Amino acid sequence: MEKQDNLYLYMKELPGDSPSSDFTRSVMDRIAKENVATPVVYKPLISKAMWIFLICSSVVVFLISTFLRTIFPGQAAPSRLNPFYQIDFSFMVKPLQSLMSLFSHFSFPLLSGLVVMTLFLFLFADHLYLRISRR
Amino acid sequence: MEYKGDAYYVAEVLKGNQNSFGPLVEQYKQLAYSLSFKVTGNREEAEEAAQDSFVKAYRSLESFQGRASFKTWFFRIVYTTAISRVRIRHSNTVSLDDYKLSDHDLLEAENAVGQLSAEERSFHLHRALDQLAADERVILNLFYFDDLTVEEIAIIMELSPSNVKIKLFRSRKKLYALLHRVLKTENSLVT
Numbered sequence: 001m002e003k004q005d006n007l008y009l010y011m012k013e014l015p016g017d018s019p020s021s022d023f024t025r026s027v028m029d030r031i032a033k034e035n036v037a038t039p040v041v042y043k044p045l046i047s048k049a050m051w052i053f054l055i056c057s058s059v060v061v062f063l064i065s066t067f068l069r070t071i072f073p074g075q076a077a078p079s080r081l082n083p084f085y086q087i088d089f090s091f092m093v094k095p096l097q098s099l100m101s102l103f104s105h106f107s108f109p110l111l112s113g114l115v116v117m118t119l120f121l122f123l124f125a126d127h128l129y130l131r132i133s134r135r
Numbered sequence: 136m137e138y139k140g141d142a143y144y145v146a147e148v149l150k151g152n153q154n155s156f157g158p159l160v161e162q163y164k165q166l167a168y169s170l171s172f173k174v175t176g177n178r179e180e181a182e183e184a185a186q187d188s189f190v191k192a193y194r195s196l197e198s199f200q201g202r203a204s205f206k207t208w209f210f211r212i213v214y215t216t217a218i219s220r221v222r223i224r225h226s227n228t229v230s231l232d233d234y235k236l237s238d239h240d241l242l243e244a245e246n247a248v249g250q251l252s253a254e255e256r257s258f259h260l261h262r263a264l265d266q267l268a269a270d271e272r273v274i275l276n277l278f279y280f281d282d283l284t285v286e287e288i289a290i291i292m293e294l295s296p297s298n299v300k301i302k303l304f305r306s307r308k309k310l311y312a313l314l315h316r317v318l319k320t321e322n323s324l325v326t
Contacts, residue, residue, distance in 0.1 A: 006249055007307060010260055011279035013253050019168035019182055024160045027189045031156065034190070 045129040046122055054122065058115045065109035138162060141205035148196055160189055163206070166281060167213045173276045174217035174269050184220050188213040203290055210283075210291045214273065221269050236312040244315035263313040271306040278303055 020026070046054075088107055138158060147155035167188055172181035192212050199208055236244070248256055264272050270292070277283045277291065285303075289296045 006245060007275075007310075008279050010248065010256055011275070013257050014260060014280065015257070016165065017169045017172040017178075017181070019164050019185060023164050023168070023182070023186070024157060027160050027164075027186050028154075028157055030186060030190055031153065031193055 045126045054119060058112075058119055061115050062109075062112040065111045145196060145199065145205060148193070156189075156193055159205075163209060164189075166206075166210070170210065170213050170273065170276070170281070171217040173264075173272050174214065175221055176265065176269075180220055181217070184217040185213065188216045191216060204287075207283075207287045207290050210277075210287075211293075214291050218269065236308060236315060240315050241308065241311055244311045244318065247318045248311075248314055259314055259317055260310075263310050263317065266313055267306065267309060271302070271309060274299065274302050275306050275310065 136158070141159065141162075144155045144159050148159075164185065167185040168181055171184040171188070172178065175181050175184060188209070192209050195212075199205065248259070251259065264275070267275070274288060274292065277288050278285075283291070285296050285299045288294075289299045292299070294302065
């Protein structure tokens with residue numbers, strides 16, 4: 001369908017239809033009166049890219065601390081200040097025998113635990129920030 | 136005040152600057168009203184439909200993702216808003232079956248319309264457009280008057296581009312059929 005046909009010229013000759021002179025003011029008044037929520041786009045506290053980086057970093061740290069214990073040999077008397085200090089959950093076996101047997105030999109590095117806890121804190125802070133922003 | 140482009144004002148509104156919507160209203164009020172009027176055929180309804188469209192656009196601005204141009208996205212809202220206000224009209228529109236147009240008659244009608252004065256042509260064209268169905272009138276106006284492409288019209292009217300072309304062809308033919316009938320009646324055709 002070509003616009004070069006004569007109908008194109010004939011249609012252009014038609015007078016345009018115009019709204020009332022106070023059209024814009026009426027629209028803006030309606031928007032203000034109806035208390036339309038301003039469509040603000042909320043930016044999260046932590047971006048998607050940052051989340052990917054944090055999760056990948058956490059996985060790397062977890063792998064290093066859990067499976068590469070030979071990197072720091074000779075930790076005969078580990079101190080709690082040592083990031084590779086092992087938390088022993090065998091104390092949980094006593095109160096709940098059947099369930100705690102699962103934890104009798106369970107342990108993981110403190111650093112991994114701190115990383116996981118930090119991630120959850122970031123998630124909570126991000127969620128809280130969004131809720132506060134939307135009020 | 137110089138218009139800084141749709142993207143600028145959309146971004147400003149999304150930042151929370153409500154007044155930045157004003158320039159967008161100014162920019163598109165003519166087109167919105169014109170399209171609404173073509174659909175509804177009534178000035179009061181057209182004014183209300185156009186205003187409703189702007190309010191709807193403001194509310195859903197967050198969902199405008201920039202895949203189509205703002206103009207196309209907004210026209211879609213105007214079209215659907217105006218169409219929803221149109222009551223079914225049974226008697227005013229003419230079926231193409233009621234008046235078939237041969238290729239010879241089509242050419243005759245085109246020539247006859249071309250020989251009219253601009254004022255007479257506008258008058259007859261306006262009357263013929265009023266006798267078309269709302270969607271036929273809208274598609275001709277969007278293509279010829281508002282200079283939209285087939286792809287843009289397809290987005291606005293939710294048709295495939297091929298359907299738009301078919302509909303344009305048929306609407307154009309029907310328009311000339313109506314003009315041919317009127318002009319023949321008035322003995323304006325040169326035989």
